[in-house]
Amino acid sequence: MSEVSGGMVVLAFFVGIIVMLLLITIHELGHLVVAKIAKAYVYEFSIGFGPRIFVFKGKETWVSIRAFPLGGYCSIASDKTDPPSDREDVEVPDERKLDYIARWKKMFFILAGPLMNLSVALLLFTSIFAAIGEKRNDMTYFGSTYTQEGIAAKAIMEKENKNQKIDINYIGQDYVIWGWKMTSGSTTIFDNICSVADQDKCNEKINDLDNQKAVDYKKTVYSFINNLPLAKGKDDVKIQFVYKKVDKYSGVALTGYETGIATNPVEFKAGQSVGIAAPNRLYKTTGEAYGAGWGETFKASISILEALGNVFTGKFSNLVGPVGVAKQTATLLQSADQFFIYVATISANLFILNLIFIPPLDGYRLLENFIEMIIRKELPTKYKVVVNTAGAILFLLLFVIITIKDFII
Template sequence: MSVGMIILGFVIGIIILLILVTIHEFAHFIIAKLAGAYVYEFAIGFGPKLFSWGKKETKYSLRLIPFGGYVYIASELADPPKGREDEVVPEQRKMENIKRWKKLLFIVAGAIMNFFIAVFIFTILFASLGYKSNDMTYWGATYSPQGVAYQAFQGTPNITEVNQEIVILDYWLGTDKAQIEQAATDYNNCLAEGKEKCDDPAGLTVSHLSKNNQIPDYTTTVYNFIDVLKKQYDKNPAHNDAIVFRIRTVNAHHQFSGPLLEPTVTSAIGFDASKGPYTVGIAAPNRIFTSTWQGYSYGWKETFTQSVSILKSFGLLFTGQWGQLSGPVGIAKTMSSILDNGAVPFFLYVAMLSANLFVLNLIPIPPLDGYKFLETAVEGIIISGKKVNGRYKMWYYRKDEIKLAQAKTKYQDINPNWHLPNKAKLIINITGAVLFILLFIGITIKDIFF
């Protein structure tokens, strides 16, 4: 890949990320305005301000580092922007005093927007194209008995279906005396490195005619490793790489009688039988949609599939496996390779990124939206519990009237807008931000050097 394509991929990758994050933050911004919050600033990017506009309550700015954005809302936890310290903000418009259900909606608005962007792209593409190419999740589906795939698996010698043919992918064969071993090199951990038990062996014989009139037959046991791949894919999705595996080779010699003929070869593709391992590319089948509606509905399913995929990948962090997570550099590198494949893979990748942003933002780790949602919800539950437990009712009679009296307890005058102590929030958010930055740096180093 040329340096120019890498640079182009990096630029386009950053632009796509910036667009997705801007739409994410814009959803926060709209809900904040509708909720009546006092919004100081809507920023695209982080760091030093490049330029800004707006003269009223809210200013809009573009900042130097294009890896995010934010909505700056008046709050007791944050100081006003520089130069706006004397600005009078109504108490009811501060973040702490916004109704809790509105706050919760504001927090999840960005993630929900990313979800629907992914759904929109997936559904439009699948409904208009009528298929999804290379769908690994389609492996193991029910094949038509008249189809070429079904007949190939059944060993049917006569295949008469029109416009169908069996395609055997390129392969390299070699000798290796190691036990069967299936592993993955940079295959996003689709197959764990090590040995996998396989069933359904099939014989494959490669005959080599030597110059001394002997025919050593290299008979190799080939295992149905695709089933293993599918099993592992369900646990840990893979993407667009080769599978590297080793198989045990058994040498057998066969004697024959008859004339020895020299072959006439005009062109040939050779292989080195002394080297391994063997690299095999697997093309997953295309999923064909029988109707526009089926393509549309599968767009929703694909969004959920990609969402679960990134959640599983994030969980691998706790086992020390970082292979499937990518930062801006990794996204740019992937974008460089996708640009050569046309518009459809490009937009599918954008939809996948949007689905990933949807899930990542809902993970309950500060400073992500998921933690803010959890914090706000917990505060609401605590307040609700105190209101119930802090009052009791009693009936009493007075002058033939039944009146309801409330006995006051220490919880009766609780502030309905009570929240966790600001100092505790600050410590939690700073700790989370530091860990998040370290994670970001670690993933970036991995993307650059590994």
């Protein structure tokens, strides 16, 4: 078993690296296509960095695969940079150099890369959501996914089976926990089963019994996480659950279905799990699922901004590099939809990351180009070199820190 697990980790590492390489290649492909449309002279389209492993020498543009699969680039003729070492003999007319191309065309050239990443994210999110009709493991949705042998499912199954309402072998997420009570012998340790009338007696309630709308999973699970440790050191600990059956799309309690109270408390041992996990957000129609894909793309895009903001407080935990991506891939390879949603999330992150106004990212290049459009002249070359070099050094330092963190954690 350990050999299989080790093999999976190695496989995931290579898959993760390939995912990053493909997304960056797609990004650079966007630059290439617009550069060609603008009639700029492209020396080389490179997949990876370092020494060449393979090169296809086209009539004008060479396509190469290089040794280190951690990025890529699109080399375009310019007076400000030297041509590749083996292309010095190429005579490029000024009108085909990046320096002389209209600035409005440069704007589309810069935007093309991030927009390719946005397109990949949108395609994956909308296609997957529309195909499976749900978003898996959504903590902002109501209900829970039950472990059928967990104490919560057992309590509900026992109650419902007596009423002959469900198959005893299945508890779905339409059964929503409304509250719970934990006792030790005749002593109540914790109780949040309450109505609006007696809420002053209630501890960190999940939901009022009088309410007909379920709360999200996060509120439910944290009620257990925060309070189950109270059982530590206690004897004869038991838990009683209160639940309601709800409409699986809206979370509203079903009319005519009484609040379920598991009359027989379930035995609980300190450290034991309740047996619930995040639910799946369900969509009624394919159109609704498709629209949710757009929303998820937006959420995934801006999540990178929060992670970058945490860097200023010394928190790097939410940022990962190629190594981190490879390690996280290991937990997703067994589920195709979750794997491709993860790929979509990375692509959405790359879309926003590249639009940040920090050199040498595309966002800064876009800002620089916009300023030059306004002042109708080019910014000093010395200024550009200093600013872009400083930005590149800072990003390289951040990359090194994140990579070290990914190896350690």
